[in-house]
Amino acid sequence: MIRVVLPAHLRTLAQVNGDVELEVKGPVTQRSVLDALEARYPMLRGTIRDHVTQQRRPFLRFFACDEDLSLEPPDAPLPDAVASGAEPLFIIGAIAGG
């Protein structure tokens, strides 16, 4: 199972507490994880990536295993520790303002 940690506002929208656990078929990538996340929680579509371009929204970042993966290609494999469920994929709202 893949574990995803959502920012608080998206947990509220998805009506979940704590980590989200997802079954992902095939290679574990940003795209496949987000596809699985949006399929299970359709109210999150458009909140993490743009409806049309499927690009990451500018003020959100992806982290896992102490690495910033935000600029990785969406079809690049995520770290093995994420694919095995040992480590979560963090979706984090960037801090902006003072």
Add this chain to the structure above:
Amino acid sequence: MSGVRVLVGTRKGAFVLTSDGKRQKWDVSGPHFAGWEMYHVKGSPADPNRLYASQTSGWFGQIIQRSDDGGRTWHQPGTPPGEPTTTPDGMPKGESNKFVYDTSPETGKPLTTHQWYDGTQHPWEFKRVWHLEPSLTDPDTVYAGVEDAAMFRSIDGGQTWQELAGLRGHGTGPKWQPGAGGMCLHTILLDPSNSARMYIAISAAGAFRTDDAGKTWKPINRGLRSEYIPDPNAEVGHCVHRIAMHRSRPKVLFMQKHWDVMRSEDAGDSWHEVSGNLPTDFGFVIDVHAHEPETLYVVPIKSDSEHFPPDGKLRVYRSRTGGNEWEALTKGLPQRDCYVNVLRDAMAVDSLDKCGVYFGTTGGQVYASVDAGDSWAPIVRDLPAVLSVEVQTLP
């Protein structure tokens, strides 16, 4: 016994204020959607328990929320969690937060650029829903005015949205430009006597009217004067802040423009100024008394660079003559050291007798007058900055 429900959108959540017909004691519910910018919350005239809300965030984008029980519970009217997101034949199901501009040739292939602050052309980019206007007759039909300026319609209770592409497609789009708050479609008026007629307003493009239920649109800005536009007869480019009408006379329109309070007798085909003796004719809100179509309310704001009331005095101005002659309404409002603003969607009236008038400020106060403006009292005074105020008069 009749009552009122005041729907308040703020920078950090929505609030529902309810009272009986006396409007003296208030219950405050909220914050709903705490931490999100709630640009607008409005109820259906056809079903007062049906509410729509625009929930938005620079981080997470646009969400549409719906309540079917008068604001007690809310849900996104798309596909529920856990359900398949496609139909058995593979078609995607509802996504309440999906607003995609229509660029199809079948609907006129709307223009894809508008004027940017520096005069260059800039692509249309969806940012948020500023205003939701439920149909007068069908609870499941609702219109959305969005930034960058366009109009969308849902006929399935907010699950799916389609652009009324004729507005952007009618030809003047490359001359539209953002106001200081963005290029937003912020006002939608539905003509109660003619279901095919609607008025909208955009900052800074101006006012537009459709007479065929949104297929085609015409600019209705003749008579507007804007100092920053070199052409005195410019068809578009005007920074209209708000339009109001009385439902008994839908051809008579009132406008608070960036500067100037204006009036039209002919459904917007021509306008004339009715600022009269106002201390300043800059402002955002304008509204009409529920039972007196010639009684208007505005809140003068000092200037476009100083978004606060003149002299630190918060004053609503009322005209009982359809404009030109205005009286200051001050009883119960702060008359010193007040430097709040009242934004364009933040005034509304109820239809009780006497007419109640309500407005919210960027300082977090929501004021109510239960005597048509003669006196005022705060319902709440420490909310986040108020973006919008709507009122439902309940049976």
